[in-house]
Amino acid sequence: MPAVPDRMPLALLPTPLQRADRLTEAWGGPTIWVKRDDLTGFGLSGNKVRKLEYHFAAARAAGADTVITCGAVQSNHCRATALAAAASGFACRLVLRSGDGSPPPTLEGNHLLDRLAGATVRFVDPDGYANRDAVMAEETNTLETGGAKVWVIPEGGSDELGMWGFVAAMAELADQLPRIPRSPVTVWHAASSGGTTAGMGWAIDRLGIDAHPVASSVGETAPEIRRRIDTIWTRAAEATGSALPGVDIEIVDRHVGGGYGIATDEELATQAEATALSGLLFDPTYTGKALHGLRLEIERGTYGKGDHVVFWHTGGGFAVFAHDFDAVLRDCAPGRDSGR
């Protein structure tokens, strides 16, 4: 692998860095800035497309005509992969995890977009998903027997290749940081498969960026996320013949609530309030949960007035359309509906 691999432009970049003044005022703590990766595209919105730029470039260079990847039924990564494949002329096969291994009764949210983009899907139950790499290998074998040339993208696009999307993203933020009067700035973000955080840390180490990333886990334990980051860094260091990063990454796992994909009413209420105070859409699994975590940290005094926190908005908005907000909207939405 060359020091910096090739990328296929898919995302609309750079994304803006904006101050969220009403949210800042309402939460009474640090100045909150939002890095708008929800604007990397419409179908291609979110952090995943940045990683896919490197995977699709590698797939094309390898002569592939089909990509395969995996995730939960409402995976943003799978949706972005399906739409990126449609945009760049690849076929797309997805391995999706559902509760019992069968397709959900309604086609909604990201899963609907997967299908609209022409992706074909194999559903597996959680036990099957535990062996996702083997399932993808089996699918690859079948597709290649049929004449396809397949490029395998790991879960979340999080490996030593996808990581480069967030090395470049962090360099992009570095160009915007002079607008923020205080450093080092905290970069709060939702974390799961670790590729986003790994890229941020690599960039900070190599480029000397004055920022402190905080990975807010949406389900996994901090040691598990640390292990995922270390694996990506080790492979990237091997691939580039360079040293491991020595930066300090803070991983917070105290705000996972009910666990991966389970949003508590408090998280949903924070998400709804934040939308009403910013006009931005968040999602229950990732950005809504991470934002609620940030709010709790502000309440416990971790960040106060005078501090600046960049909330990296990693996208995920389509999941809003696959979630039931009834319980929280009855209580907390400003401007409730009336009959007339």
Ligand SMILES: Cc1ncc(COP(=O)(O)O)c(C=O)c1O
């Ligand atoms: C909207 C959103 N935010 C954050 C993440 C977490 O990123 P990573 O898997 O690179 O840790 C994901 C991953 O699926 C995501 O879809």
